[in-house]
Amino acid sequence: MPQPSLGLDHVVIFVEDLQRASEDYGALGFEVVPGGVHAGGLTHNALIPFADSTYLELLAPTTRWKVAALRLPGLRRLSRVVFRSSPSLRRAVRRVRSGEGLVDFAMACSPLAAAVEVLGDSQHVEGPMPGGRVRPDGEQVAWQVAFPDAPVLPFLIEDITPRALRVPPAKTHPCGATGIHAVSIATGSFDRTVALYKTLLGREPFETVAPIPRSLAVEFRLGATQLRVLAPMGANQVLRAHLARRGEGLYNLILRADRSSNLDPARAHGAQITLARS
Known part of the structure:
Protein backbone atom coordinates (compact mmCIF):
# COMPACT_ATOMS: atom_id res chain seq x y z
CA MET A 1 0.00 0.00 0.00
CA PRO A 2 1.41 3.48 -0.87
CA GLN A 3 2.65 5.85 1.84
CA PRO A 4 -0.19 8.27 2.66
CA SER A 5 0.14 11.99 2.02
CA LEU A 6 -0.86 14.06 5.04
CA GLY A 7 -1.61 17.73 5.55
CA LEU A 8 -3.46 19.86 8.07
CA ASP A 9 -7.07 20.19 6.95
CA HIS A 10 -8.98 22.06 9.66
CA VAL A 11 -9.41 22.76 13.37
CA VAL A 12 -12.72 22.19 15.16
CA ILE A 13 -14.12 24.64 17.72
CA PHE A 14 -17.14 23.38 19.65
CA VAL A 15 -19.79 26.05 20.32
CA GLU A 16 -23.22 25.78 21.88
CA ASP A 17 -25.03 28.27 19.64
CA LEU A 18 -23.84 28.39 16.03
CA GLN A 19 -25.55 31.66 15.14
CA ARG A 20 -24.14 33.49 18.15
CA ALA A 21 -20.66 32.04 17.63
CA SER A 22 -20.71 33.01 13.95
CA GLU A 23 -21.60 36.58 14.93
CA ASP A 24 -18.88 36.67 17.60
CA TYR A 25 -16.20 35.41 15.22
CA GLY A 26 -17.41 37.98 12.71
CA ALA A 27 -16.89 40.65 15.36
CA LEU A 28 -13.35 39.31 15.90
CA GLY A 29 -12.62 40.03 12.25
CA PHE A 30 -13.32 36.72 10.51
CA GLU A 31 -15.50 36.10 7.47
CA VAL A 32 -17.74 33.17 8.48
CA VAL A 33 -19.41 30.98 5.86
CA PRO A 34 -22.44 28.76 6.69
CA GLY A 35 -21.49 25.09 6.26
CA GLY A 36 -24.67 23.04 6.60
CA VAL A 37 -26.08 20.10 8.55
CA HIS A 38 -24.09 16.90 8.97
CA ALA A 39 -25.38 13.47 8.04
CA GLY A 40 -27.57 12.19 10.86
CA GLY A 41 -28.76 15.70 11.77
CA LEU A 42 -27.01 15.93 15.15
CA THR A 43 -24.68 18.80 14.28
CA HIS A 44 -24.29 21.73 11.93
CA ASN A 45 -21.35 24.00 11.24
CA ALA A 46 -19.93 27.23 9.88
CA LEU A 47 -16.50 27.62 8.31
CA ILE A 48 -13.71 30.20 8.36
CA PRO A 49 -11.57 29.46 5.27
CA PHE A 50 -7.99 30.71 4.90
CA ALA A 51 -5.65 31.44 2.00
CA ASP A 52 -3.44 28.43 2.86
CA SER A 53 -6.47 26.12 2.21
CA THR A 54 -6.96 25.27 5.92
CA TYR A 55 -10.02 26.42 7.84
CA LEU A 56 -11.67 26.70 11.24
CA GLU A 57 -14.90 24.80 11.79
CA LEU A 58 -17.46 26.12 14.27
CA LEU A 59 -19.36 22.97 15.25
CA ALA A 60 -22.60 22.97 17.24
CA PRO A 61 -25.50 20.65 18.04
CA THR A 62 -28.55 21.45 15.92
CA THR A 63 -30.77 21.94 18.99
CA ARG A 64 -30.10 23.14 22.52
CA TRP A 65 -31.25 19.95 24.27
CA LYS A 66 -28.33 18.14 22.65
CA VAL A 67 -25.92 20.45 24.51
CA ALA A 68 -27.50 19.40 27.79
CA ALA A 69 -27.32 15.76 26.68
CA LEU A 70 -23.58 16.11 26.17
CA ARG A 71 -23.19 16.88 29.88
CA LEU A 72 -25.30 14.11 31.35
CA PRO A 73 -23.56 12.21 34.20
CA GLY A 74 -22.07 8.97 32.96
CA LEU A 75 -22.26 10.04 29.32
CA ARG A 76 -18.63 9.13 28.67
CA ARG A 77 -19.46 5.49 29.40
CA LEU A 78 -22.52 5.61 27.14
CA SER A 79 -21.02 7.75 24.38
CA ARG A 80 -20.26 4.84 22.05
CA VAL A 81 -24.00 4.19 21.82
CA VAL A 82 -25.43 7.69 22.19
CA PHE A 83 -23.17 9.20 19.52
CA ARG A 84 -22.78 6.17 17.27
CA SER A 85 -23.70 8.32 14.27
CA SER A 86 -21.37 11.17 15.30
CA PRO A 87 -17.95 9.81 16.29
CA SER A 88 -16.46 13.31 16.14
CA LEU A 89 -18.71 14.30 19.05
CA ARG A 90 -17.98 11.04 20.86
CA ARG A 91 -14.24 11.82 20.73
CA ALA A 92 -14.87 15.27 22.15
CA VAL A 93 -17.37 14.43 24.92
CA ARG A 94 -14.91 14.84 27.80
CA ARG A 95 -13.78 18.27 26.69
CA VAL A 96 -17.23 19.40 25.51
CA ARG A 97 -18.57 18.75 29.00
CA SER A 98 -16.04 21.33 30.22
CA GLY A 99 -17.43 24.02 27.92
CA GLU A 100 -16.84 25.53 24.52
CA GLY A 101 -13.45 25.74 22.86
CA LEU A 102 -10.92 23.84 20.77
CA VAL A 103 -11.91 20.17 20.63
CA ASP A 104 -10.32 18.48 17.63
CA PHE A 105 -8.44 18.83 14.37
CA ALA A 106 -8.27 16.96 11.11
CA MET A 107 -5.52 15.92 8.75
CA ALA A 108 -6.33 15.48 5.08
CA CYS A 109 -5.09 12.06 4.07
CA SER A 110 -4.82 10.12 0.82
CA PRO A 111 -5.20 7.21 0.70
CA LEU A 112 -6.97 7.08 4.04
CA ALA A 113 -6.71 3.31 4.38
CA ALA A 114 -2.92 3.60 4.17
CA ALA A 115 -2.80 5.95 7.17
CA VAL A 116 -4.98 3.59 9.19
CA GLU A 117 -2.58 0.80 8.30
CA VAL A 118 0.46 2.91 9.24
CA LEU A 119 -0.90 3.41 12.77
CA GLY A 120 -1.29 -0.36 12.90
CA ASP A 121 -0.82 -1.97 16.29
CA SER A 122 0.22 1.29 17.96
CA GLN A 123 -3.31 2.67 18.00
CA HIS A 124 -6.88 1.45 17.51
CA VAL A 125 -8.54 3.41 14.73
CA GLU A 126 -12.27 3.47 14.00
CA GLY A 127 -12.81 3.64 10.26
CA PRO A 128 -12.62 4.43 7.46
CA MET A 129 -16.32 5.33 7.69
CA PRO A 130 -18.55 7.56 5.56
CA GLY A 131 -19.30 11.17 6.46
CA GLY A 132 -21.05 14.06 4.83
CA ARG A 133 -23.28 17.07 5.11
CA VAL A 134 -25.86 19.01 3.12
CA ARG A 135 -24.78 22.57 2.29
CA PRO A 136 -27.26 25.46 2.62
CA ASP A 137 -27.62 25.42 -1.19
CA GLY A 138 -28.72 21.76 -1.06
CA GLU A 139 -25.44 20.37 -2.45
CA GLN A 140 -24.47 17.00 -0.98
CA VAL A 141 -20.88 16.75 0.28
CA ALA A 142 -19.28 13.38 1.02
CA TRP A 143 -16.04 12.22 2.61
CA GLN A 144 -14.66 9.34 4.63
CA VAL A 145 -13.02 9.63 8.02
CA ALA A 146 -11.05 7.59 10.55
CA PHE A 147 -10.86 8.30 14.29
CA PRO A 148 -7.88 7.16 16.38
CA ASP A 149 -8.80 6.40 19.99
CA ALA A 150 -6.02 8.64 21.34
CA PRO A 151 -7.40 12.19 21.78
CA VAL A 152 -3.92 13.64 21.16
CA LEU A 153 -4.09 12.48 17.52
CA PRO A 154 -6.14 14.21 14.84
CA PHE A 155 -8.92 12.48 13.01
CA LEU A 156 -8.19 11.71 9.36
CA ILE A 157 -10.32 12.79 6.41
CA GLU A 158 -10.36 12.00 2.70
CA ASP A 159 -12.78 13.65 0.28
CA ILE A 160 -15.12 11.62 -1.91
CA THR A 161 -16.75 14.60 -3.60
CA PRO A 162 -14.36 17.39 -4.70
CA ARG A 163 -12.81 19.24 -1.76
CA ALA A 164 -14.06 22.51 -3.25
CA LEU A 165 -17.59 21.41 -2.35
CA ARG A 166 -16.62 20.89 1.29
CA VAL A 167 -14.33 23.88 1.74
CA PRO A 168 -15.42 27.31 0.48
CA PRO A 169 -12.96 29.62 -1.30
CA ALA A 170 -10.55 31.54 0.91
CA LYS A 171 -11.84 34.80 2.35
CA THR A 172 -10.04 38.03 3.11
CA HIS A 173 -10.44 38.44 6.86
CA PRO A 174 -10.45 41.93 8.39
CA CYS A 175 -8.37 40.60 11.31
CA GLY A 176 -5.57 39.83 8.85
CA ALA A 177 -5.50 36.02 9.34
CA THR A 178 -4.27 34.06 6.32
Whole structure:
Protein backbone atom coordinates (compact mmCIF):
# COMPACT_ATOMS: atom_id res chain seq x y z
CA MET A 1 0.00 0.00 0.00
CA PRO A 2 1.41 3.48 -0.87
CA GLN A 3 2.65 5.85 1.84
CA PRO A 4 -0.19 8.27 2.66
CA SER A 5 0.14 11.99 2.02
CA LEU A 6 -0.86 14.06 5.04
CA GLY A 7 -1.61 17.73 5.55
CA LEU A 8 -3.46 19.86 8.07
CA ASP A 9 -7.07 20.19 6.95
CA HIS A 10 -8.98 22.06 9.66
CA VAL A 11 -9.41 22.76 13.37
CA VAL A 12 -12.72 22.19 15.16
CA ILE A 13 -14.12 24.64 17.72
CA PHE A 14 -17.14 23.38 19.65
CA VAL A 15 -19.79 26.05 20.32
CA GLU A 16 -23.22 25.78 21.88
CA ASP A 17 -25.03 28.27 19.64
CA LEU A 18 -23.84 28.39 16.03
CA GLN A 19 -25.55 31.66 15.14
CA ARG A 20 -24.14 33.49 18.15
CA ALA A 21 -20.66 32.04 17.63
CA SER A 22 -20.71 33.01 13.95
CA GLU A 23 -21.60 36.58 14.93
CA ASP A 24 -18.88 36.67 17.60
CA TYR A 25 -16.20 35.41 15.22
CA GLY A 26 -17.41 37.98 12.71
CA ALA A 27 -16.89 40.65 15.36
CA LEU A 28 -13.35 39.31 15.90
CA GLY A 29 -12.62 40.03 12.25
CA PHE A 30 -13.32 36.72 10.51
CA GLU A 31 -15.50 36.10 7.47
CA VAL A 32 -17.74 33.17 8.48
CA VAL A 33 -19.41 30.98 5.86
CA PRO A 34 -22.44 28.76 6.69
CA GLY A 35 -21.49 25.09 6.26
CA GLY A 36 -24.67 23.04 6.60
CA VAL A 37 -26.08 20.10 8.55
CA HIS A 38 -24.09 16.90 8.97
CA ALA A 39 -25.38 13.47 8.04
CA GLY A 40 -27.57 12.19 10.86
CA GLY A 41 -28.76 15.70 11.77
CA LEU A 42 -27.01 15.93 15.15
CA THR A 43 -24.68 18.80 14.28
CA HIS A 44 -24.29 21.73 11.93
CA ASN A 45 -21.35 24.00 11.24
CA ALA A 46 -19.93 27.23 9.88
CA LEU A 47 -16.50 27.62 8.31
CA ILE A 48 -13.71 30.20 8.36
CA PRO A 49 -11.57 29.46 5.27
CA PHE A 50 -7.99 30.71 4.90
CA ALA A 51 -5.65 31.44 2.00
CA ASP A 52 -3.44 28.43 2.86
CA SER A 53 -6.47 26.12 2.21
CA THR A 54 -6.96 25.27 5.92
CA TYR A 55 -10.02 26.42 7.84
CA LEU A 56 -11.67 26.70 11.24
CA GLU A 57 -14.90 24.80 11.79
CA LEU A 58 -17.46 26.12 14.27
CA LEU A 59 -19.36 22.97 15.25
CA ALA A 60 -22.60 22.97 17.24
CA PRO A 61 -25.50 20.65 18.04
CA THR A 62 -28.55 21.45 15.92
CA THR A 63 -30.77 21.94 18.99
CA ARG A 64 -30.10 23.14 22.52
CA TRP A 65 -31.25 19.95 24.27
CA LYS A 66 -28.33 18.14 22.65
CA VAL A 67 -25.92 20.45 24.51
CA ALA A 68 -27.50 19.40 27.79
CA ALA A 69 -27.32 15.76 26.68
CA LEU A 70 -23.58 16.11 26.17
CA ARG A 71 -23.19 16.88 29.88
CA LEU A 72 -25.30 14.11 31.35
CA PRO A 73 -23.56 12.21 34.20
CA GLY A 74 -22.07 8.97 32.96
CA LEU A 75 -22.26 10.04 29.32
CA ARG A 76 -18.63 9.13 28.67
CA ARG A 77 -19.46 5.49 29.40
CA LEU A 78 -22.52 5.61 27.14
CA SER A 79 -21.02 7.75 24.38
CA ARG A 80 -20.26 4.84 22.05
CA VAL A 81 -24.00 4.19 21.82
CA VAL A 82 -25.43 7.69 22.19
CA PHE A 83 -23.17 9.20 19.52
CA ARG A 84 -22.78 6.17 17.27
CA SER A 85 -23.70 8.32 14.27
CA SER A 86 -21.37 11.17 15.30
CA PRO A 87 -17.95 9.81 16.29
CA SER A 88 -16.46 13.31 16.14
CA LEU A 89 -18.71 14.30 19.05
CA ARG A 90 -17.98 11.04 20.86
CA ARG A 91 -14.24 11.82 20.73
CA ALA A 92 -14.87 15.27 22.15
CA VAL A 93 -17.37 14.43 24.92
CA ARG A 94 -14.91 14.84 27.80
CA ARG A 95 -13.78 18.27 26.69
CA VAL A 96 -17.23 19.40 25.51
CA ARG A 97 -18.57 18.75 29.00
CA SER A 98 -16.04 21.33 30.22
CA GLY A 99 -17.43 24.02 27.92
CA GLU A 100 -16.84 25.53 24.52
CA GLY A 101 -13.45 25.74 22.86
CA LEU A 102 -10.92 23.84 20.77
CA VAL A 103 -11.91 20.17 20.63
CA ASP A 104 -10.32 18.48 17.63
CA PHE A 105 -8.44 18.83 14.37
CA ALA A 106 -8.27 16.96 11.11
CA MET A 107 -5.52 15.92 8.75
CA ALA A 108 -6.33 15.48 5.08
CA CYS A 109 -5.09 12.06 4.07
CA SER A 110 -4.82 10.12 0.82
CA PRO A 111 -5.20 7.21 0.70
CA LEU A 112 -6.97 7.08 4.04
CA ALA A 113 -6.71 3.31 4.38
CA ALA A 114 -2.92 3.60 4.17
CA ALA A 115 -2.80 5.95 7.17
CA VAL A 116 -4.98 3.59 9.19
CA GLU A 117 -2.58 0.80 8.30
CA VAL A 118 0.46 2.91 9.24
CA LEU A 119 -0.90 3.41 12.77
CA GLY A 120 -1.29 -0.36 12.90
CA ASP A 121 -0.82 -1.97 16.29
CA SER A 122 0.22 1.29 17.96
CA GLN A 123 -3.31 2.67 18.00
CA HIS A 124 -6.88 1.45 17.51
CA VAL A 125 -8.54 3.41 14.73
CA GLU A 126 -12.27 3.47 14.00
CA GLY A 127 -12.81 3.64 10.26
CA PRO A 128 -12.62 4.43 7.46
CA MET A 129 -16.32 5.33 7.69
CA PRO A 130 -18.55 7.56 5.56
CA GLY A 131 -19.30 11.17 6.46
CA GLY A 132 -21.05 14.06 4.83
CA ARG A 133 -23.28 17.07 5.11
CA VAL A 134 -25.86 19.01 3.12
CA ARG A 135 -24.78 22.57 2.29
CA PRO A 136 -27.26 25.46 2.62
CA ASP A 137 -27.62 25.42 -1.19
CA GLY A 138 -28.72 21.76 -1.06
CA GLU A 139 -25.44 20.37 -2.45
CA GLN A 140 -24.47 17.00 -0.98
CA VAL A 141 -20.88 16.75 0.28
CA ALA A 142 -19.28 13.38 1.02
CA TRP A 143 -16.04 12.22 2.61
CA GLN A 144 -14.66 9.34 4.63
CA VAL A 145 -13.02 9.63 8.02
CA ALA A 146 -11.05 7.59 10.55
CA PHE A 147 -10.86 8.30 14.29
CA PRO A 148 -7.88 7.16 16.38
CA ASP A 149 -8.80 6.40 19.99
CA ALA A 150 -6.02 8.64 21.34
CA PRO A 151 -7.40 12.19 21.78
CA VAL A 152 -3.92 13.64 21.16
CA LEU A 153 -4.09 12.48 17.52
CA PRO A 154 -6.14 14.21 14.84
CA PHE A 155 -8.92 12.48 13.01
CA LEU A 156 -8.19 11.71 9.36
CA ILE A 157 -10.32 12.79 6.41
CA GLU A 158 -10.36 12.00 2.70
CA ASP A 159 -12.78 13.65 0.28
CA ILE A 160 -15.12 11.62 -1.91
CA THR A 161 -16.75 14.60 -3.60
CA PRO A 162 -14.36 17.39 -4.70
CA ARG A 163 -12.81 19.24 -1.76
CA ALA A 164 -14.06 22.51 -3.25
CA LEU A 165 -17.59 21.41 -2.35
CA ARG A 166 -16.62 20.89 1.29
CA VAL A 167 -14.33 23.88 1.74
CA PRO A 168 -15.42 27.31 0.48
CA PRO A 169 -12.96 29.62 -1.30
CA ALA A 170 -10.55 31.54 0.91
CA LYS A 171 -11.84 34.80 2.35
CA THR A 172 -10.04 38.03 3.11
CA HIS A 173 -10.44 38.44 6.86
CA PRO A 174 -10.45 41.93 8.39
CA CYS A 175 -8.37 40.60 11.31
CA GLY A 176 -5.57 39.83 8.85
CA ALA A 177 -5.50 36.02 9.34
CA THR A 178 -4.27 34.06 6.32
CA GLY A 179 -3.74 30.53 7.66
CA ILE A 180 -2.87 28.20 10.51
CA HIS A 181 0.74 28.61 11.63
CA ALA A 182 0.85 26.26 14.62
CA VAL A 183 -1.32 23.81 16.53
CA SER A 184 -0.36 22.86 20.11
CA ILE A 185 -1.36 19.56 21.70
CA ALA A 186 -1.26 19.12 25.47
CA THR A 187 -0.50 15.68 26.88
CA GLY A 188 0.24 14.02 30.17
CA SER A 189 2.15 11.23 28.38
CA PHE A 190 4.88 13.02 26.47
CA ASP A 191 6.93 10.06 25.21
CA ARG A 192 3.87 8.09 24.13
CA THR A 193 2.36 11.06 22.27
CA VAL A 194 5.62 11.83 20.47
CA ALA A 195 5.91 8.16 19.46
CA LEU A 196 2.36 8.20 18.05
CA TYR A 197 3.14 11.24 15.91
CA LYS A 198 6.41 9.73 14.72
CA THR A 199 4.44 6.67 13.59
CA LEU A 200 1.68 8.66 11.89
CA LEU A 201 3.90 11.23 10.17
CA GLY A 202 6.89 8.97 9.48
CA ARG A 203 9.42 11.55 10.66
CA GLU A 204 11.38 12.73 13.65
CA PRO A 205 10.41 15.89 15.52
CA PHE A 206 12.47 19.02 15.92
CA GLU A 207 13.43 20.26 19.34
CA THR A 208 11.84 23.57 20.15
CA VAL A 209 11.78 26.11 22.95
CA ALA A 210 8.74 25.39 25.08
CA PRO A 211 6.31 28.33 24.84
CA ILE A 212 5.24 27.75 28.45
CA PRO A 213 7.82 27.74 31.31
CA ARG A 214 8.49 24.35 32.95
CA SER A 215 7.15 22.27 30.08
CA LEU A 216 8.51 19.78 27.56
CA ALA A 217 8.01 20.51 23.87
CA VAL A 218 8.85 19.14 20.45
CA GLU A 219 7.69 20.26 17.06
CA PHE A 220 6.68 18.36 13.94
CA ARG A 221 6.57 20.28 10.67
CA LEU A 222 3.78 19.54 8.27
CA GLY A 223 4.14 21.78 5.26
CA ALA A 224 3.79 25.36 6.47
CA THR A 225 2.18 24.25 9.75
CA GLN A 226 3.89 23.37 13.02
CA LEU A 227 2.45 20.68 15.29
CA ARG A 228 3.71 21.18 18.83
CA VAL A 229 3.47 18.54 21.54
CA LEU A 230 3.52 20.03 25.06
CA ALA A 231 3.68 18.34 28.45
CA PRO A 232 4.01 19.81 31.95
CA MET A 233 7.18 19.46 34.01
CA GLY A 234 7.20 19.78 37.78
CA ALA A 235 4.82 22.39 39.11
CA ASN A 236 3.58 23.68 35.76
CA GLN A 237 0.16 24.85 36.85
CA VAL A 238 -0.95 26.18 33.45
CA LEU A 239 -0.77 22.90 31.54
CA ARG A 240 -1.75 20.74 34.52
CA ALA A 241 -4.87 22.85 35.06
CA HIS A 242 -5.73 22.61 31.36
CA LEU A 243 -5.31 18.82 31.36
CA ALA A 244 -7.45 18.48 34.48
CA ARG A 245 -10.17 20.67 33.01
CA ARG A 246 -10.27 19.54 29.37
CA GLY A 247 -8.11 16.43 29.09
CA GLU A 248 -5.45 15.67 26.50
CA GLY A 249 -5.73 17.20 23.06
CA LEU A 250 -5.73 20.65 21.51
CA TYR A 251 -4.31 23.38 23.71
CA ASN A 252 -4.02 26.47 21.55
CA LEU A 253 -3.87 27.71 17.99
CA ILE A 254 -1.62 30.28 16.29
CA LEU A 255 -2.87 31.88 13.10
CA ARG A 256 -0.60 33.46 10.49
CA ALA A 257 -1.59 37.10 10.10
CA ASP A 258 -0.44 40.61 9.26
CA ARG A 259 -0.50 41.61 12.93
CA SER A 260 0.06 40.13 16.38
CA SER A 261 -2.62 39.84 19.07
CA ASN A 262 -4.40 37.42 21.38
CA LEU A 263 -8.08 36.97 20.66
CA ASP A 264 -10.53 37.50 23.50
CA PRO A 265 -11.26 33.93 24.67
CA ALA A 266 -14.80 34.90 25.70
CA ARG A 267 -15.61 36.20 22.22
CA ALA A 268 -13.78 33.19 20.74
CA HIS A 269 -16.02 30.83 22.75
CA GLY A 270 -13.26 29.40 24.89
CA ALA A 271 -10.71 28.86 22.13
CA GLN A 272 -7.16 30.06 22.84
CA ILE A 273 -6.20 31.70 19.53
CA THR A 274 -3.25 33.97 18.82
CA LEU A 275 -2.59 36.01 15.70
CA ALA A 276 1.13 36.07 14.85
CA ARG A 277 2.69 38.40 12.29
CA SER A 278 4.20 36.28 9.51
